[in-house]
Amino acid sequence: MKNVLVVGTGTIGEPLIGLLAQHKESLGIDNVYFFKRTPLSDEKGKVESLVRKGSKLVSTTDALNDFKSLGFEPEDVENAYDNCQVIIDCTPSGNDNWENIYTKLDSEKRFMAQGSEHGFGPFFAWGINNETLKNDCNKYLIASCNTHNIASIVKSFSIDAGRDLNEGRFVCLRRANDVSQNDSFSPSPTITKHDNQEFGTHHARDVYELFEQDGIKLNLFSSAIKLPTQYMHTLWFNLAFKDSLELNDVLTELDKNEFLMSTEKLSSNKVFSFGRDHGYHGRLLSHGIIAIDSLHVKDNNLTGYCFTPQDGNALLSSVAATVNYFYEDTWKEKMEVFNQYLFKQI
Numbered sequence: 001m002k003n004v005l006v007v008g009t010g011t012i013g014e015p016l017i018g019l020l021a022q023h024k025e026s027l028g029i030d031n032v033y034f035f036k037r038t039p040l041s042d043e044k045g046k047v048e049s050l051v052r053k054g055s056k057l058v059s060t061t062d063a064l065n066d067f068k069s070l071g072f073e074p075e076d077v078e079n080a081y082d083n084c085q086v087i088i089d090c091t092p093s094g095n096d097n098w099e100n101i102y103t104k105l106d107s108e109k110r111f112m113a114q115g116s117e118h119g120f121g122p123f124f125a126w127g128i129n130n131e132t133l134k135n136d137c138n139k140y141l142i143a144s145c146n147t148h149n150i151a152s153i154v155k156s157f158s159i160d161a162g163r164d165l166n167e168g169r170f171v172c173l174r175r176a177n178d179v180s181q182n183d184s185f186s187p188s189p190t191i192t193k194h195d196n197q198e199f200g201t202h203h204a205r206d207v208y209e210l211f212e213q214d215g216i217k218l219n220l221f222s223s224a225i226k227l228p229t230q231y232m233h234t235l236w237f238n239l240a241f242k243d244s245l246e247l248n249d250v251l252t253e254l255d256k257n258e259f260l261m262s263t264e265k266l267s268s269n270k271v272f273s274f275g276r277d278h279g280y281h282g283r284l285l286s287h288g289i290i291a292i293d294s295l296h297v298k299d300n301n302l303t304g305y306c307f308t309p310q311d312g313n314a315l316l317s318s319v320a321a322t323v324n325y326f327y328e329d330t331w332k333e334k335m336e337v338f339n340q341y342l343f344k345q346i
Contacts (some may be wrong), residue, residue: 002326003031005084006057007097011178011311012114013090014046015281016318019338021055026337027323033058033080039066047072079338081105086322088112088142092169094120098139107138110325112318115144115206123147123210126320126335127259127287128155132213133324146172147206148313149235150308152287154207154218156257157239157250157302164242165218166300169237172203172224173309179230231272233308235288240301247297254290255344261289263307263346271307274346283312285341 006017013034021032032055036047039059045287045321047057047232058077059067067074081087081101087109089097094113098120102111113120121139122132127153133140143151150170176186192201199205204222211218254262261284265271275284286309294305316338 001032001083002028003033003080003084003321004029004086004088005033005035005080006055006090007035009034009043009046009050009088010090011180012314014050015283015311016088016090017050017055018053018281019315019319020322021050021053023319023337024054027319027334028327029322031056031084033075033230035059035077035080036067037063039063039070041070043068058322061198071100072138083233084112086112086325088318088322089117090114092116102139103261106134107285107301109138110321111139112321113139114142114144115147115314117141118206123206123215124317124321125151125210125314126317127289128331129153129210129214130320131332133321135325139284142314142317142321143206143210144203144213145159145308145310145313146174146203146233146235148317149201149211149220149233149288150207150220150237150309151188151210151236152257152259153237153290153306154211154239156253156260159211159216160250160257161253163245166240166242167219167221168204168240169238170204170220170222172222172308173234173236174224174226175228175229175231175233176226178311185230186228188228190226192226194223222319229268232268233310234268235306235308236304236305237306238301241266243299244300245302247295250297250302251292254292258344259287260306261286261343261346262292263289264291264293265346266293268307271346275309275312278343278346279312280315280341283315284309284343284346285312285316285338287313289346 094117120141125143204220289307
């Protein structure tokens, strides 16, 4: 049996559970389990929807009766830990769970955590470093949404284009919180500290480490600021090259990249609205959406803005690492089922 367990039902876990469950036949997965620790009556609808999509609820022994009182038939999470070959942790406690739970399980399983859990394992981002997936490694860190976006821009316009990058600078204009969240909203722009002497913020550090895994060392620096919006992250980027470049070449390279979208829209609410209406679970699954009218070339520098599909672009990376574990030879073909959710222009 090919079974998957998703731990957590938050802004990443919830759509990931649905994505796996609704496509499990095409992906060759037998069962998709999801672990929800706390039975909450106001989240009954969410759990019911995930079950309808074909996934199975599991929880701790002490919570089973409370879930049953809400009308569900949960299974014990301990059984899921034993019976699932892939475990995807979508909580902010991935490293702690590794130390306290996952290290006690079969080491031949594949474990994944999300980008906030730095140090969990090698970075993985679908479409950027597919070759890093190897069966002799049992744990991976799925890159964060901004890491996906920055890495994809660097890969498309520098590495794939054969241009030597002198320096890449990025400013992450971050949304305050998700529309599903009440906490952490910022009523005013709030600056993120430059707490890394070499990279500024963790965003550039994470992209550097992702490419360093393949022996590529880049000069990157990032800043970040949180804005009072719930729509999307927006990324400002400046790539300084040794070689000259033309805007038309950049547009051609953008068109060739299946993971980067383009748009003539200049406001995040318009892009967010498209995702709400046409994306999976309201999410856009591409790495980023470049505002083509913002692109500017001068003195070997490429500058522009790119919207980041927060929490969305990392979903397919978790799915890809799952399918790769089960089908090492045909996993890329199986991932083609998600092409229906990838757009080139919005």
